[in-house]
Amino acid sequence: SAVISQKPSRDICQRGTSLTIQCQVDSQVTMMFWYRQQPGQSLTLIATANQGSEATYESGFVIDKFPISRPNLTFSTLTVSNMSPEDSSIYLCSVGTSGIETQYFGPGTRLLVL
Amino acid sequence: GQNIDQPTEMTATEGAIVQINCTYQTSGFNGLFWYQQHAGEAPTFLSYNVLDGLEEKGRFSSFLSRSKGYSYLLLKELQMKDSASYLCAVYGQNFVFGPGTRLSVLP
Numbered sequence: 215s216a217v218i219s220q221k222p223s224r225d226i227c228q229r230g231t232s233l234t235i236q237c238q239v240d241s242q243v244t245m246m247f248w249y250r251q252q253p254g255q256s257l258t259l260i261a262t263a264n265q266g267s268e269a270t271y272e273s274g275f276v277i278d279k280f281p282i283s284r285p286n287l288t289f290s291t292l293t294v295s296n297m298s299p300e301d302s303s304i305y306l307c308s309v310g311t312s313g314i315e316t317q318y319f320g321p322g323t324r325l326l327v328l
Numbered sequence: 329g330q331n332i333d334q335p336t337e338m339t340a341t342e343g344a345i346v347q348i349n350c351t352y353q354t355s356g357f358n359g360l361f362w363y364q365q366h367a368g369e370a371p372t373f374l375s376y377n378v379l380d381g382l383e384e385k386g387r388f389s390s391f392l393s394r395s396k397g398y399s400y401l402l403l404k405e406l407q408m409k410d411s412a413s414y415l416c417a418v419y420g421q422n423f424v425f426g427p428g429t430r431l432s433v434l435p
Contacts, residue, residue: 215373247423256415257371257425272422306370317361317423319370 237307245310354420
């Protein structure tokens with residue numbers, strides 16, 4: 215399995231600001247994903263991070279709010295823009311090491327917006 | 329659209345067997361996954377089914393029936409450390425997680 219790290223592990227932010235979350239993998243992976251998990255709830259896929267092209271967003275998520283970069287096969291960033299308290303959540307990066315069949319999650323970033 | 333249902337909570341006794349069911353409706357089907365998530369931690373991959381039948385991995389087994397839109401996760405010889413949420417996820421047109429089943433293992 216891949217070793218995945220995320221930065222920051224947690225943060226407390228003010229309303230209206232933006233936060234960029236980094237996801238680093240120790241090996242090249244074909245697929246990288248960003249999820250949100252709100253308190254007490256299951257995971258919701260935000261987008262698939264595509265290397266060298268624009269991310270593919272799920273219904274209800276837009277690029278202006280959650281811009282994503284993926285400059286290479288081991289790194290991606292998710293920005294949460296113009297934050298509001300409703301954005302308080304855990305944000306998780308996951309990778310598919312051999313296609314979608316094996317998907318592993320990073321440790322997550324706990325975000326609290328005041 | 330896609331819809332996934334799981335029981336919200338289950339309780340079982342240490343050493344017993346428990347079956348966690350998952351029913352789904354999806355547009356397209358490319359596989360069904362089970363994940364374990366302990367409180368405050370990220371999900372960990374347990375199993376992947378793409379063909380009908382039973383996949384066994386030690387104390388954990390996962391079953392799939394594509395025609396019925398049904399899967400279950402079977403946990404044998406339950407241990408206290410198995411207390412966690414179990415998430416069913418389906419990869420159809422996109423990747424969708426179910427609401428999760430919170431399992432409590434009692435001594």
